[in-house]
Amino acid sequence: MHEYQLYIDGTFCDAADGRTLDSIDPATEAPWARVARAGRADTERAILAARRAFDEGPWPRMTPADRKRILHQIADGLEARSQEIALVETRDSGGTIRKTSGDMMMAVAQLRYFGDMAERLPLEQELEVPQFPAQSKNWLLREPVGVCGQIIPWNFPLLMAVWKLGPALATGNTLVLKPATDTPCSALELARIIDQSDLPKGVVNVIHGSGAECGELLCTSPLVDKIALTGSTEVGRRVQQLAASTIKRVTLELGGKSANIILDDADLEMAVDGSLFGCFFHQGQACESGTRLLVPERLHDDIVARLVDRTRALTIGDPLDFATAQGPLVSARQQQTVLGYIQSGLEEGAKIAIGGGRPAHLPKGAFVEPTIFTEVKNSMKIAQEEIFGPVLSVIRYRSIDEAIRIANDSIYGLGGAVWSSDKDKAFAVAKQIRTGTVWINDYHLLSPAAPFGGYKQSGIGREFGLEGILAYTEIKHVHVDMVDNRPAKFWYGALFGA
Numbered sequence: 001m002h003e004y005q006l007y008i009d010g011t012f013c014d015a016a017d018g019r020t021l022d023s024i025d026p027a028t029e030a031p032w033a034r035v036a037r038a039g040r041a042d043t044e045r046a047i048l049a050a051r052r053a054f055d056e057g058p059w060p061r062m063t064p065a066d067r068k069r070i071l072h073q074i075a076d077g078l079e080a081r082s083q084e085i086a087l088v089e090t091r092d093s094g095g096t097i098r099k100t101s102g103d104m105m106m107a108v109a110q111l112r113y114f115g116d117m118a119e120r121l122p123l124e125q126e127l128e129v130p131q132f133p134a135q136s137k138n139w140l141l142r143e144p145v146g147v148c149g150q151i152i153p154w155n156f157p158l159l160m161a162v163w164k165l166g167p168a169l170a171t172g173n174t175l176v177l178k179p180a181t182d183t184p185c186s187a188l189e190l191a192r193i194i195d196q197s198d199l200p201k202g203v204v205n206v207i208h209g210s211g212a213e214c215g216e217l218l219c220t221s222p223l224v225d226k227i228a229l230t231g232s233t234e235v236g237r238r239v240q241q242l243a244a245s246t247i248k249r250v251t252l253e254l255g256g257k258s259a260n261i262i263l264d265d266a267d268l269e270m271a272v273d274g275s276l277f278g279c280f281f282h283q284g285q286a287c288e289s290g291t292r293l294l295v296p297e298r299l300h301d302d303i304v305a306r307l308v309d310r311t312r313a314l315t316i317g318d319p320l321d322f323a324t325a326q327g328p329l330v331s332a333r334q335q336q337t338v339l340g341y342i343q344s345g346l347e348e349g350a351k352i353a354i355g356g357g358r359p360a361h362l363p364k365g366a367f368v369e370p371t372i373f374t375e376v377k378n379s380m381k382i383a384q385e386e387i388f389g390p391v392l393s394v395i396r397y398r399s400i401d402e403a404i405r406i407a408n409d410s411i412y413g414l415g416g417a418v419w420s421s422d423k424d425k426a427f428a429v430a431k432q433i434r435t436g437t438v439w440i441n442d443y444h445l446l447s448p449a450a451p452f453g454g455y456k457q458s459g460i461g462r463e464f465g466l467e468g469i470l471a472y473t474e475i476k477h478v479h480v481d482m483v484d485n486r487p488a489k490f491w492y493g494a495l496f497g498a
Contacts, residue, residue: 075115163463
């Protein structure tokens with residue numbers, strides 16, 4: 001049994017009340033790690049450590065070059081242990097080793113990107129302003145927000161940790177990171193790497209505990225300046241309510257029900273494989289997955305036949321086997337949630353083209369077959385609610401205008417895609433979809449240099465790109481008066497008279 005402690009103020013420690021929680025391997029249903037479970041007292045200690053590190057420590061005052069060096073040092077440490085941590089994440093989350101190995105490579109590259117950006121950020125800019133009535137020089141300064149509470153989900157545990165840590169550290173903030181209760185172990189492995197780096201104590205704190213105990217305290221504490229959440233829209237609403245009590249800065253990357261539109265001139269071989277990748281990658285456990293597939297009515301039967309044929313080729317099984325394409329869901333609880341949605345689809349009149357249950361050859365583990373529904377109306381529960389599992393809803397459309405209307409008929413707006421051999425036509429469709437990211441002839445690929453986030457109830461703010469990094473800064477305007485004698489300051493007459 002692997003053992004993990006909390007990481008507070010540069011020290012690994014047990015929870016104050018001694019509580020622990022077992023991490024369950026979703027493929028075997030057996031516990032494989034024991035993790036200290038933080039409560040309110042531990043959360044308060046972590047917040048105080050981050051507050052001291054910001055107010056009194058060297059990190060916010062270090063040069064951008066020093067911050068870059070330390071972020072690269074952490075990236076080097078992660079690269080050296082990447083395969084080991086990929087195995088940890090597979091056992092913790094059920095992600096296939098094929099996926100988690102790729103996640104480690106991306107995490108290393110992204111940390112280095114954030115390190116490089118520490119030196120490139122426009123932290124001090126002279127502004128051009130009108131020189132009447134006052135002659136002046138004006139400066140825009142960007143400074144760190146302060147203490148950041150960062151709450152991440154269970155679907156991409158290490159990548160999400162990097163997405164939160166990287167921009168916060170690049171801009172000189174301190175933080176408390178709370179990983180999901182189902183998947184804390186890779187974030188705590190990252191804490192071990194951080195502990196061996198030159199990052200000052202208290203800058204990064206990692207606590208594993210429930211949202212009710214730890215997350216809500218992060219959101220309400222007056223010592224925390226910003227909350228960054230990746231999670232469900234329901235949790236996002238709660239975080240926004242709690243953060244309002246102290247007017248915290250809030251970044252929310254929330255749920256999605258993304259529309260994936262195949263136009264009638266698309267390369268169907270590429271569009272079918274890309275649409276299955278868009279929905280079934282990581283067992284459908286990605287917030288921007290293309291779970292609504294919009295197809296032209298005249299191509300519907302051909303596309304469905306191709307989808308079913310390609311889905312049959314997917315290998316479902318042991319996530320530690322590199323040959324496996326589909327592993328288990330994160331937990332038995334999530335498995336039951338997904339199976340419940342499949343049942344609701346049948347009850348509302350949708351038809352299953354393939355899948356629909358748990359694989360017969362896998363009686364143990366949180367597995368669900370890749371499932372494709374046809375005869376789906378966009379008003380159905382399976383087309384409106386985020387399922388977070390391998391469930392694809394195929395919806396017919398008769399015109400491009402109708403496809404765009406269906407795509408936008410959602411409370412969400414996180415991702416989406418358009419497939420066409422005419423990229424100009426696809427781009428014109430992409431511009432009409434109210435969503436934060438649109439892929440053309442691809443899906444899921446993200447760059448740390450391009451902003452990612454959602455419209456509508458899919459969130460507030462952006463991850464990645466200059467927009468995502470500058471969200472961890474406050475803006476200060478400094479006005480330097482260039483009028484050096486009192487009589488020339490005629491505007492003072494508004495108070496003293498002529």
